[in-house]
Amino acid sequence: MAVTIKDVARAAGLSIATVSKYMNGGHVLESNRAAIELAIASLGYRVNVVARGLKTRRTMTVGVLIPSIEQIFSTEIIAAVEKKLSEAGFSTIVCDCQLDAELESRKMEILLEKQVDGIITMPFSGSAEPIQKAIDQGVPVVLIDRKVEGLSLDTVLVDNENLAYQAVSRLIEAGHRRIGIVLGPETLYTSQRRLAGYLAAMQTHGIPVDPGLIHPSDYQIAGGQAAFLALLERSDRPTAIFTTNYETTFAAGLMINEKGLAIPQDLSWIGFDSLSMAQIFKPRLTIVVQPIRQIGETAAQLILERVANGLELAAREIILPGAMIEGLSTRSIRKYAD
Amino acid sequence: MAVTIKDVARAAGLSIATVSKYMNGGHVLESNRAAIELAIASLGYRVNVVARGLKTRRTMTVGVLIPSIEQIFSTEIIAAVEKKLSEAGFSTIVCDCQLDAELESRKMEILLEKQVDGIITMPFSGSAEPIQKAIDQGVPVVLIDRKVEGLSLDTVLVDNENLAYQAVSRLIEAGHRRIGIVLGPETLYTSQRRLAGYLAAMQTHGIPVDPGLIHPSDYQIAGGQAAFLALLERSDRPTAIFTTNYETTFAAGLMINEKGLAIPQDLSWIGFDSLSMAQIFKPRLTIVVQPIRQIGETAAQLILERVANGLELAAREIILPGAMIEGLSTRSIRKYAD
DNA sequence: CTGAAAGCGCTTACAG
DNA sequence: CTGAAAGCGCTTACAG
Numbered sequence: 073m074a075v076t077i078k079d080v081a082r083a084a085g086l087s088i089a090t091v092s093k094y095m096n097g098g099h100v101l102e103s104n105r106a107a108i109e110l111a112i113a114s115l116g117y118r119v120n121v122v123a124r125g126l127k128t129r130r131t132m133t134v135g136v137l138i139p140s141i142e143q144i145f146s147t148e149i150i151a152a153v154e155k156k157l158s159e160a161g162f163s164t165i166v167c168d169c170q171l172d173a174e175l176e177s178r179k180m181e182i183l184l185e186k187q188v189d190g191i192i193t194m195p196f197s198g199s200a201e202p203i204q205k206a207i208d209q210g211v212p213v214v215l216i217d218r219k220v221e222g223l224s225l226d227t228v229l230v231d232n233e234n235l236a237y238q239a240v241s242r243l244i245e246a247g248h249r250r251i252g253i254v255l256g257p258e259t260l261y262t263s264q265r266r267l268a269g270y271l272a273a274m275q276t277h278g279i280p281v282d283p284g285l286i287h288p289s290d291y292q293i294a295g296g297q298a299a300f301l302a303l304l305e306r307s308d309r310p311t312a313i314f315t316t317n318y319e320t321t322f323a324a325g326l327m328i329n330e331k332g333l334a335i336p337q338d339l340s341w342i343g344f345d346s347l348s349m350a351q352i353f354k355p356r357l358t359i360v361v362q363p364i365r366q367i368g369e370t371a372a373q374l375i376l377e378r379v380a381n382g383l384e385l386a387a388r389e390i391i392l393p394g395a396m397i398e399g400l401s402t403r404s405i406r407k408y409a410d
Numbered sequence: 411m412a413v414t415i416k417d418v419a420r421a422a423g424l425s426i427a428t429v430s431k432y433m434n435g436g437h438v439l440e441s442n443r444a445a446i447e448l449a450i451a452s453l454g455y456r457v458n459v460v461a462r463g464l465k466t467r468r469t470m471t472v473g474v475l476i477p478s479i480e481q482i483f484s485t486e487i488i489a490a491v492e493k494k495l496s497e498a499g500f501s502t503i504v505c506d507c508q509l510d511a512e513l514e515s516r517k518m519e520i521l522l523e524k525q526v527d528g529i530i531t532m533p534f535s536g537s538a539e540p541i542q543k544a545i546d547q548g549v550p551v552v553l554i555d556r557k558v559e560g561l562s563l564d565t566v567l568v569d570n571e572n573l574a575y576q577a578v579s580r581l582i583e584a585g586h587r588r589i590g591i592v593l594g595p596e597t598l599y600t601s602q603r604r605l606a607g608y609l610a611a612m613q614t615h616g617i618p619v620d621p622g623l624i625h626p627s628d629y630q631i632a633g634g635q636a637a638f639l640a641l642l643e644r645s646d647r648p649t650a651i652f653t654t655n656y657e658t659t660f661a662a663g664l665m666i667n668e669k670g671l672a673i674p675q676d677l678s679w680i681g682f683d684s685l686s687m688a689q690i691f692k693p694r695l696t697i698v699v700q701p702i703r704q705i706g707e708t709a710a711q712l713i714l715e716r717v718a719n720g721l722e723l724a725a726r727e728i729i730l731p732g733a734m735i736e737g738l739s740t741r742s743i744r745k746y747a748d
Numbered sequence: 749c750t751g752a753a754a755g756c757g758c759t760t761a762c763a764g
Numbered sequence: 765c766t767g768a769a770a771g772c773g774c775t776t777a778c779a780g
Contacts, residue, residue: 123773461757
């Protein structure tokens with residue numbers, strides 16, 4: 073059916089070994105080179121990389137395993153990873169586990185069955201087990217966004233604590249003392265770090281912390297709305313709120329719109345990772361942003377190095393800085409005095 | 411290194427043929443079944459689907475080739491496709507061509523080298539050539555979003571003309587007669603259909619068309635801003651504008667925010683494919699939306715059928731309806747009277 | 749530089 | 765039901 077190296081060899085009057093050698097950059101006689109080129113062109117030959125991979129044990133494919141492909145953070149990561157990897161000749165197989173721990177394990181299994189050369193993952197369950205399977209098979213893994221207990225692997229993180237510290241300090245400096253924060257699940261690494269930044273900022277400025285203003289959520293939109301609302305409905309309502317991921321920031325935007333709240337007159341607000349939303353929102357939001365593309369590029373870089381060099385080298389932990397973007401004349405934050 | 415079917419066979423005291431048969435759902439003696447299971451579990455065997463694919467000529471992989479992975483339309487398509495395909499046991503290889511015709515061709519080549527079982531593509535260049543290569547190799551292709559001249563393939567489209575017709579009619583019924591439209595490249599199928607809907611609505615309502623209000627763009631953000639601005643700066647400025655894809659809608663939002671325009675007092679506006687933006691924007695926008703997830707699911711369904719049944723059947727063209735979503739009390743549209 | 753041969757890890761008729 | 769053998773399309777030492 074499809075034309076193979078055998079057909080090319082026959083057409084060129086050479087052995088498949090010679091054709092293979094040429095295909096892989098080896099030297100052949102000029103006359104043979106011409107014959108091979110001619111055969112390839114006229115037959116429309118295309119190398120079968122599946123067969124090649126069986127022999128070379130390289131599929132030139134990297135798996136990307138993420139919690140949910142529906143989150144913008146993930147899609148931007150994928151975009152950056154795919155671009156970087158494809159420049160290096162690698163393809164990307166995308167898997168999401170749809171926020172399901174069992175699927176996380178199964179998709180990892182599938183990736184390994186497919187003989188991917190490496191895996192970039194943003195761990196969902198926090199369990200080391202699915203990741204360990206890859207390591208056991210000698211497949212390098214790069215972690216994104218979160219650490220996993222018991223695993224020492226190449227990891228790309230963001231300086232979450234500092235990012236939260238900046239945001240909260242910004243609010244404190246504007247005079248706020250009752251600052252609400254919408255977090256994620258308590259077990260989630262990023263949420264923990266962002267809370268740490270909140271607490272550090274409060275402490276630095278000598279402001280007592282009201283535990284009632286610290287609100288966990290599932291970091292999804294619905295949960296974010298509930299958390300935001302809970303904060304708003306307190307009798308001792310906060311004068312400012314910091315939503316600490318994209319989904320809860322979006323959720324806050326929805327609630328604000330629905331309730332007809334005026335920002336910053338009714339509430340000061342700093343969001344997270346929602347650049348395009350911040351540009352569209354009126355007044356322009358102040359937000360903190362993660363260097364998402366850079367995270368993806370760095371992860372791609374790390375996995376390429378691992379694929380090339382193996383697992384011997386010590387694991388690297390790369391912590392990328394984020395940034396605070398002030399809204400137009402920071403109108404989303406109002407000066408506040410008791 | 412890795413454990414193979416040979417190791418399992420040896421451990422179970424059977425031939426690899428028997429192990430293979432069992433792995434593929436064949437019947438073996440109960441005692442042998444137990445022995446194989448035990449061997450698999452204790453050795454941690456995992457089938458090598460690359461090797462299997464070489465023999466079966468099925469890689470259980472579908473390639474998705476899109477113009478740019480940075481466009482939200484594409485990422486939502488990918489999400490839907492990946493989900494549907496993975497339920498059927500297929501993996502997804504994502505390729506984008508970064509709005510580059512040559513890359514489109516090269517990535518197609520890579521997908522074919524990888525022996526994907528099928529390809530879902532949203533054509534970029536509009537050239538039949540890269541797609542024809544897949545067909546020639548017997549790899550089924552499903553087209554998304556656009557037709558390609560000279561190719562009769564399974565295609566998933568949206569009823570763009572009707573969608574635009576509805577939006578423009580909505581504006582006309584609110585009294586507008588000078589209605590600007592921001593389109594894409596003139597050669598782009600979707601842009602052509604949306605323009606057709608605009609023209610049909612104008613004609614139906616007996617409103618003369620001013621060609622100066624019909625503005626093409628590159629359907630990107632920067633180009634969208636320029637187009638929107640050009641429309642605004644006309645001396646005979648339109649009283650309403652329809653932006654006809656996500657990027658140009660977002661661009662309009664940026665400009666409106668930047669210029670401090672009030673919607674709908676200064677301008678009535680209907681956007682496209684920007685649901686989350688429409689929910690956040692004040693006042694809530696009226697928009698038309700494509701059934702993006704459904705497009706992805708349908709495309710996945712079609713490619714699965716093709717992979718199973720081959721290329722014999724006649725090509726199917728599926729046209730999905732979109733929807734108009736009215737903003738909160740449609741405040742983004744103002745009644746207008748000369 | 750070139751080619752015969754072995755082998756990557758599977759599956760698949762075909763005997764038994 | 766089970767197993768020996770051939771073969772999927774390549775690459776890779778190893779001779780020549």
